[in-house]
Amino acid sequence: MRLRRKVCVLGAPGVGKTSLVRRFVDREFDEDYQQTIGVAISKGTLTFDDITLELLLWDHEGAEPGLQYNPSFISGASGLIFVVDVANASTLDHLLEAQVKGRGYTGYRPSVLVANKIDLTHDIAFTKQQLEKAGKHDWLIIQASAKSGDNVDQAFMKLGQRMLDARKKSAWAIRRKDRSHYWGELGHRRELRPKVRCGGSAGRAGRSRRRGPPALGR
Ligand SMILES: Nc1nc2c(ncn2[C@@H]2O[C@H](COP(=O)(O)OP(=O)(O)OP(=O)(O)O)[C@@H](O)[C@H]2O)c(=O)[nH]1
Ligand SMILES: [Mg+2]
Numbered sequence: 001m002r003l004r005r006k007v008c009v010l011g012a013p014g015v016g017k018t019s020l021v022r023r024f025v026d027r028e029f030d031e032d033y034q035q036t037i038g039v040a041i042s043k044g045t046l047t048f049d050d051i052t053l054e055l056l057l058w059d060h061e062g063a064e065p066g067l068q069y070n071p072s073f074i075s076g077a078s079g080l081i082f083v084v085d086v087a088n089a090s091t092l093d094h095l096l097e098a099q100v101k102g103r104g105y106t107g108y109r110p111s112v113l114v115a116n117k118i119d120l121t122h123d124i125a126f127t128k129q130q131l132e133k134a135g136k137h138d139w140l141i142i143q144a145s146a147k148s149g150d151n152v153d154q155a156f157m158k159l160g161q162r163m164l165d166a167r168k169k170s171a172w173a174i175r176r177k178d179r180s181h182y183w184g185e186l187g188h189r190r191e192l193r194p195k196v197r198c199g200g201s202a203g204r205a206g207r208s209r210r211r212g213p214p215a216l217g218r
Contacts, residue, residue, distance in 0.1 A: 004054040005163060006076050010098075011083035012091040013062025016116040019146035020083060021059045024156050029147050036061040039073055046160040053160050055079075063098055079163045080111040081155070082139060086118055089125040096133050110162035113139035114155050119148045 009017045018036050022028055025044045039060050046053040060073060074080075082099075084091040095113075113134060115124065124143070126134075134141065140158055144151035 001050060002052045002054065003167075004056065005078040006058060007055045007079040007081060007159065007163075008058045008060060008074050008077045009081045009083060010060055010074075010095075011062065012085075012088075012094045013064070015062065015083045015085040015088075015091050016146045017062070017081075017083045018059050020081070020114060020116060020144070020152055020155070021057050023146045023149055023152045025057070027149075029149075044156065046157060048160065048164060051164065053164070055156070055160070063094075077109060078166075079159050080109050081159060082111060082113045083116050084113065084126075086115045086124045086126075086143065087120050089127065089130065092126050092130050092134060096130070096137075099137060110159060110166045111137070111139050112155055112159045112162070113137075113141045115141060115143045116146055118143045118150060119145040 009021060011017055013035065014033065018034075018040065019029060021040075021042055021044070022030070025042050036059055039058050042057050042059070044055045044057055046055065058073060058077070060070075082095055084095055115126075131141075140162070142151055142155045142158060144155050146152060
């Protein structure tokens with residue numbers, strides 16, 4: 001099966017958003033800093049057993065502190081990659097602040113937080129309090145380096161896996177909703193429910209009735 005999904009890459013200016021996307025998509029790294037203007041879109045592919053997941057990577061320009069993300073850029077995204085610079089603690093504050101302000105449109109999507117530029121230092125600049133705050137957002141934190149390539153593929157894979165898990169959960173929730181709708185139409189009246197028989201024994205048939213309606217389409 002082939003799936004195509006939008007993913008937004010967000011974070012402060014200069015943290016390495018474009019470099020991470022470039023490393024993942026083109027396997028390249030450039031020391032020169034060329035600021036992204038607006039948004040640059042590129043395509044990366046992940047493979048999971050029988051699923052090919054095409055990621056449309058929306059690499060946003062770095063948001064200045066105090067600014068919110070542009071909702072129209074983020075709308076329709078199935079996953080988010082937040083990027084911070086391990087050598088610059090303010091880049092995480094910046095992200096936490098932006099996340100609180102932009103909660104309505106960035107919240108509750110599968111996300112990973114990439115702590116980038118790990119090649120520059122082994123001492124991560126973030127404080128315990130900052131990491132605790134970040135932990136509340138259900139971000140999976142991955143230390144990586146766009147320069148060396150360390151953990152870059154893993155970060156994208158983890159996000160892809162989270163997106164597929166979320167897809168499975170929502171398919172399951174929709175199926176459950178369909179079933180409660182089905183019972184709803186029957187008014188929850190036992191005598192109107194279909195008689196389900198799953199074999200010869202009355203015990204098994206009884207168990208099936210207690211579990212809910214038969215799977216539709218059978
Ligand atoms: N040492 C090191 N430098 C990095 C790494 N990632 C990015 N850089 C450098 O950091 C600078 C900024 O990188 P970009 O990828 O352009 O950052 P950005 O977040 O896309 O910046 P904006 O588009 O302005 O928001 C460039 O000079 C990169 O070479 C890394 O992992 N290690
Ligand atoms: Mg950029």
